[in-house]
Amino acid sequence: MFRIDRNLTADDLGKALRRDVAEGLTSRPKQLPPKWFYDARGSALFEEITRLPEYYPTRAEKEILGRHVDEIAAAADASALIELGSGSGLKTRLLLQALERHGELTRFVPVDVSGEFLAESAGALAEDWPRTDVHAVVGDFEEHLGLLPVPEGGGRRLLAVLGSTIGNQVPERRAAFLRDVHGVLETGDRLLLGVDLVKDPDRLVAAYDDAQGVTAAFDRNVLTVINRELGADFDPSAFDHSARWNGEQEWIEMRLRSRRDQTVRVGGLDLSVDFAEGEEMLTEISAKFRREGLSQELEAAGFTPEHWWTDPDGDFALVLAIR
Template sequence: MSAEPLEIYLEEQDLGRGLREDVRAGLTSTPKWLPPKWFYDARGSELFEEITRLPEYYPTRAERAVLAEHADDVAELTGAKTLIELGSGSSEKTRLLLDAFTRHGELGTFVPLDVSVSALRQSTEQIAAEYPGLRVRGVVGDFTRQLDRLPTGGRRLVVFLGGTIGNLLPVERAEFLNSMRSALEAGDWLLIGTDLVKDPGVIVPAYDDAAGVTADFNRNVLRVINRELGANFDPESFRHVAVWDPEHEWVEMRLRAERPTRVRVLDLDVEFAAGEDLRTEISAKFRPEGIAAELAAAGFARQAFWTDPAGLFGVSLARAD
């Protein structure tokens, strides 16, 4: 069975408008910031896939270990008929869940949602070929904006992997989880991956690897802005920095100006002092009781919590009340 035609709710002009709005807001703020979603053009996606294979980058391996151990539990507990994946990318780890549901014979439809038309078209065709009995409906959309576009009906399981929820500020997380609950019916399920609080000596190298791949990935956001908005950033004049914030228990990725710099972007002249930081990502780390409380506040009751053997990464399974 071939994948169904993509359902597109996010057009190129929507992405362009969003980029302009974010760049204007972030570069005129104090301190300056940019959201991490603009890392991911084709080159950025390639770099991130490379990051996930680095020895320092434990989250992908740890989450995969959890799913390998507990995918059958997820299938048995939820009995889901429809699996929806947010920010699906290549859906590599999700295949562990698809395999488990195939063994249990319950799943009928897989719905990956992603902002990238090209990535989604490739992954949906591959999955449709690998799982010929499965209906595959790719949705092009932004999980912070298009949750109301999720297919309805049947017993649904929404999957949000990779610790991506940690890229949202606390108020953004609350808004996302509340929107997620509003999009679901009582009895539907949410499976969510969260990186856990641990020794910063383990965490920080995952965002500042010795080979410099993460540094190249971080600077890629400047290349995206140059290409899409005609800006004149010199990416090599910004140094990649990863900082652990113990108060908020998150890592901040920043780009630090090596010298005084003026950048022309949109109709702005943006000044950077030597040593000034541009924050490009936060990656919050969680405590098990904390994520349970955030889920409960949004109307989800956590039914299971699993970690990898080293306790690096947690996966929560919650039911919509």
Template sequence: MTPPQTVSPTTHDRVIVESFLGDGEHRTLADDVLDGLTRPFKELPPKHFYDAHGADLFDRICELPEYYPTRCERAILEQRSAEIVERTGAAELVELGSGTAAKTRLLLSAMHEAGTLNRYVPIDVTEGMVRDSAARLVEEFDGLRVHGIVGDFERHLGRVPEPVDGRPRIVAFLGGTIGNFTPGSRRRFLRGLSQLLGPDDFLLLGTDLVKDPAVLEAAYDDSAGVTAAFNRNVLTVLNRELDADFAVDAYEHVAFFDRDREWIEMRLRAQRPQRVTVGKLGLRLTFAAGEELRTEISAKFTPERISGDLAAAGMELVETLTDQDGLFALTLARIRAA
């Protein structure tokens, strides 16, 4: 493996960015294609949506009238960040999948106002995004230190630095991303997250709640077709990165709520028979007319499911905060007392 690289992206001595994406890490897409597209039921993990164009499309999705999760989560943070900081006494914020830190800034601001803010630890696969947000935040918040981790939060949790001087911290996993895991994988991942928590630390978990299926399905199949373009963009990623020849427009966007599993599924459906070559892998694939490729699950939660998942990971629910319409929840949890 290529050794981790420490980069100082600004002139500030309060910023460190470490990259753990060596050459071997870039085989993730190839491995996922070899694993997921050679199964009888084809699927890919949703993390491959987010190249630069995919990230832009997702930003557009977040502004759509049908897509409520981002607005609702932000509203909770706008109204309750000061309360969260008072409850936790946190001096440090660790954020998985930090992106541009747009919503997180509300928590950092509340910590700054409370006089506790010490360090922010963003984790994201896009180094440019980690660099840019670090540079902005240290300018915005006097005394803030940033220790950025460029890596995959499923594989690089062990790279998160120890808390500064043992002071309390919040580990934030926002956006409802926990719903992309199947139940068993979700509980294993939460157990891994619990290893980042000391007795005075808290997990802040964003979860989309079970609701009217019509509301859920509209959020993932908007009338403007932005989510459809976002979904099909994963095929463009495969064409570019792995020298594949998917006919992108020959696949139809499908989104539906599975009432038994209580999750949304996004799929791509071949509208006619397809023969696909993935050049860099020497792989040949066929799709029958109507055959589907699953690109995402997004589990929706009840209070009982949240509490059960936390308990299985050795944590206990401390408080649940919701928006005024009860569409989305932020959950505070901590290590279960012995």
């Protein structure tokens, strides 16, 4: 069975974009949330990024799942999988197959902000798992966790947040998100979290500033989105992409740097914004983790870490924690 709940409409997304752009362009320093990278072109660019030689996280996470997915499924002992920021590729399928092998998989709840993408990807998965109730949810998981469908007939749940998505949140937001996840799960349910680990800063910077310039195009794509959706007149070529390691916070910062003094008009907001030459606008942070620190964050939110798996090079980790 396949069904889809739409808790986030195109109008909701438009309002959120207007709010985020208005707040971000008038803040000091300027900043934009990374979720606005992902229109159709941005999503395609990110898929290209995951195949670049410099960008190791996707390969490392897939390697961990390939080696340990049956251990994960056995330890989770779940009949339902909830995936936040769901995908349609290998990682999702590996988890579903393993949960099916190690128990009775009854439900899959994929959650994503893109209704069109979700309808297509979740519909395809429903065809491949005809005995599983696929209940897709269109929503922003930072805001709509409380609207997840209530489980029917009991059974443990495994909630997965893969791809180090949680690293895009500052610590305060991350703590609130983990508390919210704890609040929607029941005792005995588990959280599977994918996280990128602290390593050589040169490797980290290279992963976010590749030699081919794909990440730079991805970063500047947010300006194209604002131009199209809000009638702005950004010249993406007037901004340079930069990635730097913040050693104090232990995260990568992606920024767009203005190449000249310029004024940008955002017609949909009736807003004019000045950029000085060299002024930078933060577009993404990507936090990197250490085992002890992440365990403390999970415990503060009410979880008990049970298992920790890494790839052979120790680049990435999957942690399983029980509620």
